[in-house]
Each structure stands twice: as C-alpha cells, then as structure tokens.
Amino acid sequence: MQRSKYRILGLVGQGQYGKVYCASDRQKGQLVALKELSHSATSTSQFLQELWYIISLQHPNIAACLGLEHIQNGRYLVMDYCEAGTLRGLIEGNQTLGLLEGLQIIVEVLQGLDYAHQRGIIHCDIKPENILLTIVAGKWQPKLSDFGIARRLPSHHDIGSPSHAPGGSPAYMAPERFYGMYSAQSDIYAMGVVLYELLVGDRPFHGLFNELMWAHMNHRVERPTFLPECLQNILQTSLEKLPARRFPSAGAMTESLKAAMADPSVQEIGDRLIPWYSPSQITTTGEATNSLDQDSNAIDSLEFYDLPYKLNNPPPSDSQPLLASNPTHLYSATGSNVITWSYTEQHSQSFTLSESVVSLYPMSHGCYILTNNYLHWWHNSSHQPDSQSLGFLQKIFKETDTTLKPTTLAISQDLVKSRFNSSLVGQADLLPECQRDYLTIAVPGQLRFYSLTKGLTNPDHSTENQGHSSIKLLKVISVSTQILPQLTFIDGRHLLATWSNTKPSSPKTIFQMYSRRGAPMGTIKLPINVNQVFATPHPYTILALCQHQPLTLLQINLKPLSVIRVAVASPPTALFMADWGYGWTIEPGKMQIFNWSGHRLVEYNCPVATALARWKQTGLALVPSTGYSIKVVDSLGLPLQELSEDIDV
Incomplete structure (x- = not known):
C-alpha cells in the first residue's frame, strides 16, 4: 500500500x-x-x-x-491482530482443546457479547469464523469480531423491527431471524449452536437455506447423551425455539456455564479433548460412528528392520543417540562413534572421534558433526571426517572464555531442490549457497556471524583439501542480555534468535530475525514460554515446544504471524519433519503423523524413539528408547506425492 x-x-x-x-x-x-x-x-x-x-x-x-x-x-x-486464527480452526484442528479450556473460551465470548447487549447492540452473525483467537499468558483469549450486520435495539425493546431482510449464516440463525426479527436471545441461540459444534464436532442441522430454516423452526435438537447432564441442559435451554424460553441474557448463560465447569461430572473429564468426535466420525445424518477410544486410531503397526553396523568403541551408557539424514545418506552418532549409510550402495562406514558428538547437521553433500570443541566436516565421498580446517571453533571458545552450549551455534541450511529435514535433535540447520556456508555463534552479550568459504567439493578429487578454505567474521552484534538465545536458521537466508522467559507467571518469548550476515530483520513477541524451536521445510515456519505446557506443540508462521496449536497426548520423545508434514513418537509405543495444517493424518503402533530421521524418500529411521540399535521402515504408507502437492504453507 x-x-x-x-x-x-x-x-x-x-x-x-x-x-x-x-x-x-x-x-x-x-x-x-x-x-x-x-x-x-x-x-x-x-x-x-x-x-x-x-x-x-x-x-x-x-x-x-x-x-x-x-x-x-x-x-x-x-x-x-489475532495471531491464533479463529475458533473454526480449533474445532477443525483434530481435537486440540480440553473440555474445560473450550468451555472457558465460550464463557469469555459470552462476556463480550453481554457487554455489547447491555449497550443495545445485537451481533446477528455469531459463528466460529467470527470468534478470533489471540494468545494471552500462554492461553487462548477469544475476541468477537465482524459487526458488519449488527443491529441496535430501538429503545432497548426486546425484539427488533422486522423491516430488514435476514442476514447472517443460516446454520447459526435463530428461528425468528429468518423473519428478520432479532434480539439478545437470537445471539444466545447462535452461541448455543457454536457450543454444540465445539462439544460434539458437528452442527445440529445441515442443508440448504430452506432446509435449515425448516429445521431451526421445527426440529428439536437431540440431546447429546454422552455429555454430562449439566452441559446437556445448557444446550437445550440456549437452543429453545421460542426466545422467551432461552437464557434471559448472555450473562445468565455465562453463569450457567461457570456452574457447569465447577460440577464434579465436568471436572472429572476436564482434560478430555474436544470436539467429542472428529469430523470424520460424523455421518451424513449427524450421528457419531464410534467413540474416540485412544487405541482405535492406531490403524496398523509399522514393520521395522535393523540396519547392520559395527561400533569401534561401546557408547557410554548415558550418551544421547543422534540421527540425521539427507537425500542420499543416513547419519548416526552415539558417544564419540559416528556411522553413515548410503541408500544406493547399501553399506555403512564408521569412525571414532576424540570427543562425544553433540549435534549432527546434514547437508546435500555431507554432514557437519559438532563436538565440544570442534566442528567436523564429513563429505559423502570421504573415509574420515575433516576437522583441521574447522578447528577455529576451539579458538573462538577460548577467546570468549565461556563454555558454548550446542544450542548457541547455528549453520545455514543446505538449499537443495528437495528439502530433506533432519531429526531435529540438534538446534542448528544447514544449507550452503554455491560454495559458501554461514555460521552464527552466540556468546553472553554477543551474536557473531561468520562465512565459511568451501574448498574442493568434487567427490572425484582427493579429500585432503576438501572442507573450508577460508573463514571470515562478518559481523558482531551486541545484545542487551547475557542469556544465550536458541539459534535456528529457518532457511538459507534467515536466522532466528529465540529468548524465552523462564517464569511461568509471566510467560514471554522474543523471536528476533536476522539475515545470515547479521542484519536485523524484525522482532516478534509472544506471551508464551517456548522451550525448543525447530526449523521446518517451509519458509518462515517453525515448530515450538512450550516450556510449561509439555502437551502443547505450536506451529508458528512468522510471516504473516499465525499460530496453530497441535495437541499432544503425551510429551514427544523424538520428532521428524518432511515437506508434507511431521511426526513424533509418544509413550506407550505410538507414532502420530500430521500435515502442515495441523491435522493428524494417521497414528501407528511403533517403538518409542529417542531419535528420528527420514530414511530414503518415503521411509523412517529411529533409535528405540530401549537399547541402542538403528531400525528403519522403507515406507510410511502415505501418499506422499499427493500430500506434497496439496499442502501450501
């Protein structure tokens, strides 16, 4: 503009x-x-x-x-600006709300509606699309929007004049609205339909305009008997055909909902995910096909087989196994041992470093291996990793007189035609542009930006000079805090520095964007405590785990800002990502796979993993939480090509 x-x-x-x-x-x-x-x-x-x-x-x-x-x-x-979308997104988000949390959203919408009614304003178009969501203190706060067809009651009369044509959404309209009549009770009826849909997973009536009009006027809403009786009564009262039989005000409906939330029958199931049924479980007649038994969603078990390998030294018992992959190789590390597998040649190579491996950062032509004091480079054609030209990290560590943690180092990701993400066990991503990589290191009070210029990378040449021929400090930025941020290259050009407040009473996370050369690109603040940030294959899109809400995963689009929450049945033990979606393993022995709209695609029975990575084009590799082995499955059984074409983030 x-x-x-x-x-x-x-x-x-x-x-x-x-x-x-x-x-x-x-x-x-x-x-x-x-x-x-x-x-x-x-x-x-x-x-x-x-x-x-x-x-x-x-x-x-x-x-x-x-x-x-x-x-x-x-x-x-x-x-x-409401970054969390609309209530429609939560209803269709494959059960991301708990029962009490969902009821609290309705209570707050009713409080805003009661405020408007007391000032003689009738909304006339209440529906999930017009209830916006923002994040306040780590929780959803609803905001009623779109007063484009609102009406003002003349002299606070109970029923408005029928002189205007009905407007709004027929699926949520009270019977009198079809005749152009409107009142506070008309909005209460619409809130009853919204509450019904939020709890049950479907609206009470379907059809074209005339069919909906007939149903709203003549068909009684069936009581959802699976709900606690107090909630059934609230739905029945709010959806009465005659306005005089509904709640006398939005405030009265609010008090009834608050009383229901304190009822023991609701408190007992307060964490139960809603809607009660997912849209796929609702038939064309509006009936539910089956209850949401937790085991019924696991349609099959993935059949994994073991990859053969040989370790030079037994790994320490407390070592954290790591997995990463690119389009041609799988990389694994435990303790100081590193193993690589070639997909095409079906063989492995292994070697032992002098220090334990902290993180793996795969690229299209190899993998970076970070230890406590060195950044090693493994080229796909090499027999041993090259660390001599990258030993400058040890010098930087000594210069700053601090112990650098793995989460304070990031390298620009590898821009390849087919993005092939790692297992996300490390906190950095890689991508060279032509013959150059970019490295960012955080030390207390500073961010340091480097360029790493490559030497030979032709696999037909000797590996003696392969690696980086020059290292250049591009920029040093002073930051106002001594707290080290989490650094994540979200693509080949942009670095994200994340600072999170650790206090649960005042949650706040600051996302500061930089170019790969250190130019500031903008700041976003959210009232949540983010524990871990993961880059994704999609530009400006990250996944984040919340520090004080272990059953919450956020999918955050930074440009323009939007937040999708994905409910987690139990804390993920490991994650993986692909162009078409992402997945994780949870206790007890399940894998859940989602698309980039936040909808769960499938749930499998499989071993709980401590590390996950892509295997070949359609498969998955994992390290089980019990014992150390590498297990792979060649295909997840999903139409990956179709999914990749359908998803647009």
Whole structure:
C-alpha cells in the first residue's frame, strides 16, 4: 500500500466485505489487522455503522478498532491482530482443546457479547469464523469480531423491527431471524449452536437455506447423551425455539456455564479433548460412528528392520543417540562413534572421534558433526571426517572464555531442490549457497556471524583439501542480555534468535530475525514460554515446544504471524519433519503423523524413539528408547506425492 503508515505482511483471510491483511506499523512495529471495506460490497452507511459499533465497544473479548486507514486505493479498519486464527480452526484442528479450556473460551465470548447487549447492540452473525483467537499468558483469549450486520435495539425493546431482510449464516440463525426479527436471545441461540459444534464436532442441522430454516423452526435438537447432564441442559435451554424460553441474557448463560465447569461430572473429564468426535466420525445424518477410544486410531503397526553396523568403541551408557539424514545418506552418532549409510550402495562406514558428538547437521553433500570443541566436516565421498580446517571453533571458545552450549551455534541450511529435514535433535540447520556456508555463534552479550568459504567439493578429487578454505567474521552484534538465545536458521537466508522467559507467571518469548550476515530483520513477541524451536521445510515456519505446557506443540508462521496449536497426548520423545508434514513418537509405543495444517493424518503402533530421521524418500529411521540399535521402515504408507502437492504453507 502506498502512502500508508502500515506495511502489509500477508493476506490472512477473506471477510464478508473484503480481504483481511496482517500488517505492521512502520514506526512502532506493532502488528495489526487491516480489514478492507470494498466500495462495491460496502455502502458508506454500512461502513460508518460498523465503525461506530466497534469504536463504541471496548472489551477484552471484542476485537478493538485501533483506527481508520482511508487512502486512494481503499478503506481499511485497523483492528487488533489475532495471531491464533479463529475458533473454526480449533474445532477443525483434530481435537486440540480440553473440555474445560473450550468451555472457558465460550464463557469469555459470552462476556463480550453481554457487554455489547447491555449497550443495545445485537451481533446477528455469531459463528466460529467470527470468534478470533489471540494468545494471552500462554492461553487462548477469544475476541468477537465482524459487526458488519449488527443491529441496535430501538429503545432497548426486546425484539427488533422486522423491516430488514435476514442476514447472517443460516446454520447459526435463530428461528425468528429468518423473519428478520432479532434480539439478545437470537445471539444466545447462535452461541448455543457454536457450543454444540465445539462439544460434539458437528452442527445440529445441515442443508440448504430452506432446509435449515425448516429445521431451526421445527426440529428439536437431540440431546447429546454422552455429555454430562449439566452441559446437556445448557444446550437445550440456549437452543429453545421460542426466545422467551432461552437464557434471559448472555450473562445468565455465562453463569450457567461457570456452574457447569465447577460440577464434579465436568471436572472429572476436564482434560478430555474436544470436539467429542472428529469430523470424520460424523455421518451424513449427524450421528457419531464410534467413540474416540485412544487405541482405535492406531490403524496398523509399522514393520521395522535393523540396519547392520559395527561400533569401534561401546557408547557410554548415558550418551544421547543422534540421527540425521539427507537425500542420499543416513547419519548416526552415539558417544564419540559416528556411522553413515548410503541408500544406493547399501553399506555403512564408521569412525571414532576424540570427543562425544553433540549435534549432527546434514547437508546435500555431507554432514557437519559438532563436538565440544570442534566442528567436523564429513563429505559423502570421504573415509574420515575433516576437522583441521574447522578447528577455529576451539579458538573462538577460548577467546570468549565461556563454555558454548550446542544450542548457541547455528549453520545455514543446505538449499537443495528437495528439502530433506533432519531429526531435529540438534538446534542448528544447514544449507550452503554455491560454495559458501554461514555460521552464527552466540556468546553472553554477543551474536557473531561468520562465512565459511568451501574448498574442493568434487567427490572425484582427493579429500585432503576438501572442507573450508577460508573463514571470515562478518559481523558482531551486541545484545542487551547475557542469556544465550536458541539459534535456528529457518532457511538459507534467515536466522532466528529465540529468548524465552523462564517464569511461568509471566510467560514471554522474543523471536528476533536476522539475515545470515547479521542484519536485523524484525522482532516478534509472544506471551508464551517456548522451550525448543525447530526449523521446518517451509519458509518462515517453525515448530515450538512450550516450556510449561509439555502437551502443547505450536506451529508458528512468522510471516504473516499465525499460530496453530497441535495437541499432544503425551510429551514427544523424538520428532521428524518432511515437506508434507511431521511426526513424533509418544509413550506407550505410538507414532502420530500430521500435515502442515495441523491435522493428524494417521497414528501407528511403533517403538518409542529417542531419535528420528527420514530414511530414503518415503521411509523412517529411529533409535528405540530401549537399547541402542538403528531400525528403519522403507515406507510410511502415505501418499506422499499427493500430500506434497496439496499442502501450501
């Protein structure tokens, strides 16, 4: 947008009257939502009406209007930016909410709605798509949005005039709304449909406009008998056909929900994931096919076989096994032992280093091996790793007079045509551009950026001079804290430095982006405590584990900012990623695989792993948590080519 104080970062949605963009204030850096109000779709009176409504409503659970941007090529409302999407995303997110957490979201929406009703404003278009989500203190906070067709009750009468045509979403409309009537009880009915869908996994009625109108007017909603009785009663009252028989106010419905949340029958199952049934378990008649028994989702067991290998020295009993892979090789390390397997030649090579291996960083033509004092380089054609030209790390360690942890070093990832991610056991990623790699090291109070220029890399040449012929310090940046950040190259050009507050009472994580040469590229702050960050095959997309919420994994898109939460049945023991999705193993002996929309594709029975990596193009390698061995399966049984074409992040 020209001559605007905001810089658009990306399209995040399509509203009823135009597009919605994520943008940043050019001076303050604050993220906002720009809601386009098209001249063709929105009259001036409609535009002024919605502007008046949202300016007059100031509540934590109502999306606030921060200003008006009226420039040559359009009109925009500047709104709160809600990075966690909509309630629709949570409902369709394959059960990422606990029961009590979901009820709390509805309670907060009702509180915002009650605030609007007390000021004589009826929303008239309540649905999951119009309930936005942001993160506050590590939890979802809902905000009611889109007052484009809201109505004001004349003189606080109970029922509005039927002079206007019905508008809104028929699947959520109260019976009287089809005749153009509206009241606070109309919004309560819509909230009842939203609550029903959140709990059950499906709306009570389906069909075209006339079919929905007939159903809302004449068909009673079946009580979901699998719910606690107190929740059944709330649904029944909110979905009464006659407005006078519903809750008298949104505040009254709020109090009933709070009482239900304190009921022992609800407290006992408060952590149960909702919706009760996933969309795939709902038939066309609206009936559930089966209950969500935890074992029923494991459709099969993966058949692994052992890779042959021989270790020169037995690994220490407390050593952490590592796995990593590229399109041609699998790399494994335990203690000071390193083993590589070639997919095509079906043989392994092994060697022993002088120190225990800390991390493996695979590239298309080899693998970096980090130990306590050295960064070694293994070329796919080599017989032994080269560490002489990279021994400069030992000098840097001594210069800084500090013990550098593995999480404070990152190398730019290898830009290959087919991105092939590692097992994520290390905290760095690799990618050379032509003959150059980029290295970043954190020390207390500083970030140091280096370039590593390659020597010979032709596998037909001798390995004597293969490695890096020159090492150059590009930039030193001073940072205001002595706390070491986690460094992650999220692609071949951008480094992410992550600082997380360790206090559970005031969670906060700062994501600072840099170019590979050290130029600052922007800052994002989230009120969550991130424990680990993993780069993914998709630009600007990371996975993050939360420090004080071990059953939560976040998929964070940094440009434009969006957060998807994936529920974890138990803390992951190891992770892997691919172009089409990611997966992990959990106790007791299961593997869950997700696509990049956060939907679970499949669940397998398999050994619990301490390390995972891709094997060949369609398989998986793992190190079991019991004993040390390398097990592989050649295919995960998924249509990977189709998945890769369908997913667009």
